[in-house]
Amino acid sequence: MIRALCFDVFGTVVDWRSSIIAEGVQFNHRYGWQVDWAKFADAWRGLYQPSMEEVRCGDREWVPLDTLHRESLERLLDESGLSLQEDELDHVNRVWHRLQPWPDSVEGLTRMKSGFTLATLSNGNIELLSDMASHSGLPWDAILGAEPAQQYKPRPEPYLVSAKMLALEPDQCMLVAAHNSDLVTAAKLGFKTAFVTRSTEYGPTQDFDLVAEHGYDHVAADMIELADQLQGQ
């Protein structure tokens, strides 16, 4: 019996790439830059997994994702020969707090909220996810994931600590994600799993995570279809 739905956020609930491109165009205007924001967003996100690796391996003490995003941003701006004042840097870095949901997310989540506890299970830090929820109307009951566990997915801690913080067993929780690897990790730890297709998360030429590659408990085209499936049970 599933009691809580735990959501991967970046790519699954919000469209980070389009959101960064949209704000980036405004940054170009404001700062007189000529940055290609599609490339910049991909490069920034490209540093995401490597930036967490030192923490995962224990070579670095816990730092929240805002810090890792900031280090990657400074490196990329440096490589592009761009510089910003501290307050501007902070504003650009916090674009991750202002990501826009996919068109079906708010409606789908709001419908699922009537039957389940809704929690994030994201590598984003609490402040980032909380700001994003206010900004975009995401109806979370609880903001869980890496920061409360002081460890990044796919290490087991964020999954297991999140279940514990909901006072549930892993098999009473279902991870909803657009990424096969995340779902496989969650399933190994006892979570139920739901794959939601986000075939343009990485842009129009994305050639991975286009289909559910394993036997998940649910496979849906978007959050509204997932809400339909869960309501019909």
Next chain:
Amino acid sequence: MIRALCFDVFGTVVDWRSSIIAEGVQFNHRYGWQVDWAKFADAWRGLYQPSMEEVRCGDREWVPLDTLHRESLERLLDESGLSLQEDELDHVNRVWHRLQPWPDSVEGLTRMKSGFTLATLSNGNIELLSDMASHSGLPWDAILGAEPAQQYKPRPEPYLVSAKMLALEPDQCMLVAAHNSDLVTAAKLGFKTAFVTRSTEYGPTQDFDLVAEHGYDHVAADMIELADQLQGQ
């Protein structure tokens, strides 16, 4: 508009003193002790506030309440000339994971759950509170408080981080507690407040926290009366 009810737990939701006395009598049988468990429970709880003080002041790194309870337990057993094996010590220490709710708690909370997100806002660690929830059927949506904030009440962090983890502003959260000091701290930080009377938490001669000493948003005799008040709004 209140969206979440955040509960102090020890004394407010569960009756730690009677629970420890009840298990203590069994320990006396099992180990051949002649401990006065009412006195022992009071002494153990008496070390609770002092044990957190080093962490609050920054003189000690974060340690979870299980560790502080264990240190206090060892000290009290030592003073009583009693000794236990490691597994027995651990079992006695985890009596805090098995505390019984006050008679009205489960019914009251279950009724409030239909209108609000229910979270702990306790100094107990996540594992302790999660075990207690399974043991006693406490229907939490989220287990929040000191451990996710890595700081003990009444420092502001547990209150503010809990609101953030619910993606709410402090004034959308109401602290429910049987302790005037806890409610005053919460109110200063912007929380709504509800006082629930627990006039025998510290035993039959308790002479403090018998009445609401300030103008809280709600004052109720127990959780069922609080559920009534919130439903009537």
